[in-house]
Amino acid sequence: MSRVRIRLATAVLASALAIGALPAAASAAPAPAAVPAARYHQQAETIRQIPLQGAVNVRDLGGYRTWTGGQVRQGLVYRSDALSKLTPADITAVSGLGLTKVVDFRIPMELQYDGADRLPAGLAPASRPISDLGLYGTLVGAISSADPVKQEQMLGGGRAEAYMRDIYRTFVTSPENRAQFAATVREAADGRQGPLLYHCTSGKDRTGWMSYVLLRSLAVPESAAAGDYLASNTFRAAYDAQVRAGLKQSGRMQNPDLLIPLQEVRQDYLNAATAQIEADYGSFYGYLTNGLGLDLRTLAKLQDKMVR
Template sequence: MSRARIRLATAVIASALAIGTLPAVAYAAPANSATVSRHHQQAQPIRQIPLQGAVNVRDLGGYRTWTGGEVRQGLVYRSDALSKLTAADLTSVSGLGLTKVVDFRIPMEVQYDGADKLPAGLASTARPVSDLGLYGTLVGAISSGDPVKQEQMLGGGRAEAYMRDIYKTFVTNPESRAQFAATLREIADGKQGPVLYHCTSGKDRTGWMSYVLLRALAVPQDTAEGDYLASNTFRGAYDAQVRAGLKASGRMQNPDLLIPLQEVRQDYLDSATAQIEADYGSFYGYLTEGLGLDLKTLAKLQVKMVR
C-alpha cells in the first residue's frame, strides 16, 4: 500500500472533518438517498458463497460508495458458523485464500455448536461479543419443552425487546466495541490478507460488523441496511426447517415464538443506530470515539478496500 495514497486519504478525511462535511458526505445519506440507494441495490447483487454446511456466507465486495468507488471483492467475507462445513465446503473455503477467521461467538455457542471447521493451516481467532445471555435463554426455553414457560420467556414482544437490547449493547458495551474495532483495524492493515468473520447465524453480531464496515467505507446507508436485511433471505428456508423440526419433535408447540430471534429487522438495527446518536452524536463519532479509530486507520481502510 502506497504511503502517499494513505497520506492523501488522511488529508482528505482530515480536511473534510475540519470543515464539518465528512459526516454528511461520507457517512450519511443525502436527501434523495431512497432513489439512489434503490439504484445501488438493484445494480449490485449480493455475492453469496454457496456452501452445504453454512447458508449465510457472502463476499462484502462489489458495493458502490458515495465517492464513486467500489468495495473490492475477495478481501472481506461474512458468514454464519463454520462448524458444519462438508469436505466440499472446505475446498470452496480454501479457494477464498483466507488468512484470518474471526469468531464472534461466546464460549457457550462454541460448546453447543462446535468449533469452526477450516482448511488445513487456518485457525479461527476467538473474539466473543456478548449476546446478553440470549443463547443460554434460548437453549433453556427449548430444552424445557414447556409451552407455558416458552411463552413467558419469548412471547408478548419479549423476544423482540431482547433483540433490541442486544443491538444497543453493540454500541454501549466497551468489550463489544473493542472486538469490532480490533477486526476493523485488521481489515485496514495492508499486510493482512482476506478476512472472514462470523457468529452463529451470521446475522446480528456479524450483521452489525458488516453494516459498520460498509458505512465506514462510505457505502450508502440504505445499501448497508440492505446487506444487513438480506440475512432473512439467505436464512429463511433453513430457519423454517428448524422451527418445523422443533414442532415435530414435541419440544415446542409454538415454534413461531422463535421468529423474532431468527430474523433481522430494521427496528433492531435502528436501536443500535439510535444509541450511536445518543452516545456519540453521529456515525463518525462512533467510529472515532466509540471504536477509537483514528484518521490514519480510516484512510488505510479506504485505500485498501475501495477502488
C-alpha cells in the same frame, strides 16, 4: 502537499462523507473531484453468496457502490454464519477464498453446543466473543424445557423482540463489544492482512452489525448497508423454517413461531443500535472515533485498501 498526503486526505474525506460529518482537522484538505449526482444513485448490486452445504449465510462484503463513485473490492472481507458444520467439499471451497484470518464472535457456550469451526489446514479461528446478553442460554433453556407455557412467558408478548433490541444496544454501549468490533475493523484496514472472514452463529446480528459498520465506514449509502444487513432474512429463511418445523415435529415446541423474532433481522433492531449511537456519540463518525477508538489514519487505510 505530497501525493501520499493527498491520498490520505482524500480517503479521510471519503470516510467523513460516509458518516455525515467532516472532521475539523481535515477541513483544509483538497476535496476529491465532484461526483455527478446521477452516480450517487445506489444500484441494487447482486450480493455474492458463497454457496456451501454446511453454512447458508456466507457472503463477500464487496461489490457495493460508494457515495464517492468507488466500489468496495471483492475478495477481501467475508461475512458468515458458523463454520462448524462444513463438509469436506465446503472446506475445499473455503480454501479457495485464500483466507488468512477467521474471526469468531461466538461466546463459549455457543462453541460448546455447536462446535468449533472446521477450516482448511493451517487456518485457526481467532476467538473474539461478543456478548449476546445470555440469549443463547435463554433459548437453549426455553427449548429444552419443552414447556409451552414457559416458552410463551420467556419469548411471547413482544419479549423476544425487546431482547433483540437490548442486544443491539449493547453493540454500542459495551466497552468489551466495542473493542472486539474495533479490532476487526483495524484488521480489515491493515494492508498486510490478507482476506478476512468474521462470523457468529447465524451470521446475522453480531456479524450483521460488523458488516453494517464496515460498509458505512467505506461510504456505502446507509440504505445499501441496511440492505446488506436485512438480506440475512433471505439467505436464512429456508434453513430457519426447517428448524422450526423440526422443533414442532419433535414435540419440543408447540408454537415454534415464537422463535421468528430471534431468527430474523429487522430494521427495528438495527434502529435500536443506531439510535444508541446518536444518544451516546452524536453521530456515526463519533461512534467510529470515540466509541471504537479508530483514528483518521485507520479510516483512510480502510478506504485505500477496500475501495477501488
